[in-house]
Amino acid sequence: MHQNRVAPARSPSKPPRKHSFPSPLIALLLSPLAALAQTAPAAAPEPAATTALTAPGLVAASAIQGADTAWLMVSTALVLLMTLPGIALFYGGMVRRINVINTLASVVGIAAVVSVLWFALAYSLAFTPGGALGGFIGGASRMGFSGMEYLAASGQVAVSHIAQHVPESVFAMFQLTFAIITCALVVGALVERMHFGALLLFAGLWLLLVYAPIAHWVWEPGGWLAQLGALDFAGGAVVHINAGAAALVCAYALGPRAGYGREPFVPFNLGLTMAGTGLLWVGWFGFNAGSALAADGRAGLALLVTHVAAASGAIAWMGAEWFSRKRASLLGLCSGVVAGLVAITPAAGFVTPRSALVIGLVAGVACYWGATALKRKLRADDSLDVFGVHGVGGLVGAVLTGVLADPAISGVESSVVAQLIACVAVLAYSLVMTAVVLWLTSRFATLRVREGEERAGLDVSLHNESVG
Structure with a gap:
């Protein structure tokens, strides 16, 4: 047993403390801004080798575990692969030929903007303890990655209090890849009609005002949902419910695409979508197994259940489509894979392979309904079914985590009530603040392109490029 290792925040080793229900919604809406008024604390002294940190600090370089660090670095690359090129190809293959370049550029642009803002402020807001509003938002101690150093002369390295056995530089980079893919997922709801500059401004504001606070609530040990006992191993709520809700708001705010429901929208190349699905499937092993923050048995279990859920999700979606439409499609199979992956995400480190099979099957059917019947009821042009797959799949996975989490694996007693509170919160x-972010964006940029530009296609209209 290594003295410096602490239990990862996503798989606590003892039951979390029970807290009373949090402050009203207005406090949540204002909480991201509170960090701007906080002053950065003085640099923390080097803790003793056996002292558990309660905030980011320095430890002896000898306390770093090489195998865990290597696995987290590999996982970081795998998760980034999910966005670049995974999501880019997955989405790019489903849009029309005239909008492929814009879709790819949107994903790459978001990755760049999110990366710089993560360095500047967002990481600190998400993963450091806060002040008076510490349950809702972090502090400013890691702005500009301040203090995140490797000091060879003194034999010290900066670590996060959440993962004291790996360098904080690796932990911060791993978490950055989650922020990137969450923001990129929202693109699927607004493709083919949003100005490129407005999209990048929206993504930056959304990262700071929506993603960072929610990540803090769930994954920072002092976050109010973490204290409540909500389980989210790798992002069912933080990534998928969050992105799904934002996607729905964006679809309503921008309105349907010109010709939606009256003209055929032929996908450019479902072969690209299949390639993107494969990259997502492989990259998801880093997404879920990497969230163990260690190269250990929990990571191995997370990898196994991720694959089982993906396969069963594909089978369930295919079965539902076959039953209702008398055929199976490649797009349906790809969507079922993603549905299973989404739903297992919050449960990956807490359930048995048998439970993973159940989660994948339920998610495949539920997300098929979300992308068809529910989509028609909502009357929103969520172009690539972000809410139907990620929103619905995230909700299914989060609730089933409360039902199926095994205390012998998770180390805690799961609570369906806590899971429901987390889902609703x-x-x-995300619904309210995404609307606020869109309004703020509209004050500085035009959200939607003109109809003539939309009809000509965003590739030529916005980028003067085409796929040929």
């Missing part, structure tokens, strides 16, 4: 906050 994340859904409500």
